[in-house]
Amino acid sequence: MKAKFSTYITMILLMVLGVSCSDDFLEDKKQYKYYDAEFFQSEERVNWYVNNLYYDFYDGYKTPTAVVVGSFTTTQTTYTEEIGGISAMINPNITLENASDGSGYFGKTLVENPSNDPYNRIRDINVMLERIDVDGANLSQTFRDQIKGQMYYLRGIQYFDLMRTYGGVPIVTTVQTPSKDDPSIKIPRATVTEVVNQIVADLDQAAALLPRTWPASDYGRFTKGASNGSKITCFINLC
Numbered sequence: 001m002k003a004k005f006s007t008y009i010t011m012i013l014l015m016v017l018g019v020s021c022s023d024d025f026l027e028d029k030k031q032y033k034y035y036d037a038e039f040f041q042s043e044e045r046v047n048w049y050v051n052n053l054y055y056d057f058y059d060g061y062k063t064p065t066a067v068v069v070g071s072f073t074t075t076q077t078t079y080t081e082e083i084g085g086i087s088a089m090i091n092p093n094i095t096l097e098n099a100s101d102g103s104g105y106f107g108k109t110l111v112e113n114p115s116n117d118p119y120n121r122i123r124d125i126n127v128m129l130e131r132i133d134v135d136g137a138n139l140s141q142t143f144r145d146q147i148k149g150q151m152y153y154l155r156g157i158q159y160f161d162l163m164r165t166y167g168g169v170p171i172v173t174t175v176q177t178p179s180k181d182d183p184s185i186k187i188p189r190a191t192v193t194e195v196v197n198q199i200v201a202d203l204d205q206a207a208a209l210l211p212r213t214w215p216a217s218d219y220g221r222f223t224k225g226a227s228n229g230s231k232i233t234c235f236i237n238l239c
Helices: 002-020 022-029 037-041 044-058 118-131 141-166 194-208 222-237
Strands: none
Touching: 022 037, 037 044, 044 118, 044 141, 044 222, 141 194, 194 222
16 A cells, blocks of 8 residues: 555656646746737738627627617617607606616726626727737738728727717727726717717728628628718718
């Protein structure tokens, strides 16, 4: 029994010593940053990133009565007397004063619980817009332009749905470090006019960068025509 026990101890010591003597082992197992420079140097990885954004924006779309990207609830379509009667959200006798009284569409803070919420999606878009021309400079200009065009389109329609829900909202077009205490990132609500101008600017950028058509393998991606059509829709909805 003692011999068997000694054998087990020896094997454990050999394993520990073998691992501790190899710095390469630790390097091989290191968790690399998801957004390191190398990530943006591959068309395949960049397309994965963009595809994931399409998923975050549209996976929840199950019915035509569901509106606002990302969430796609049917709540807003019941704000009529014909469908839902007078609900608290459209009752002129009820005063909504606090954020908790209104729609929770704006989501949670990035510091506390990052998830698939509007400003988290906007942050992911801003990351790509800031990094693709810098870290992805090895990629073709056409590829980078098409990626940026899709990002501008997504950001434009996200701000459109935020505006439809809340009116003026904070406009964030750069990547910020999430913090509860940094006053420099406490951006106030913009006016409705300022949000409209941002939406139109994003859709104009998208129209300038996106192709008129995509090959069959990229069916479903945004096009130049979709960008112009979305801008027209924005104006029709009094934005």
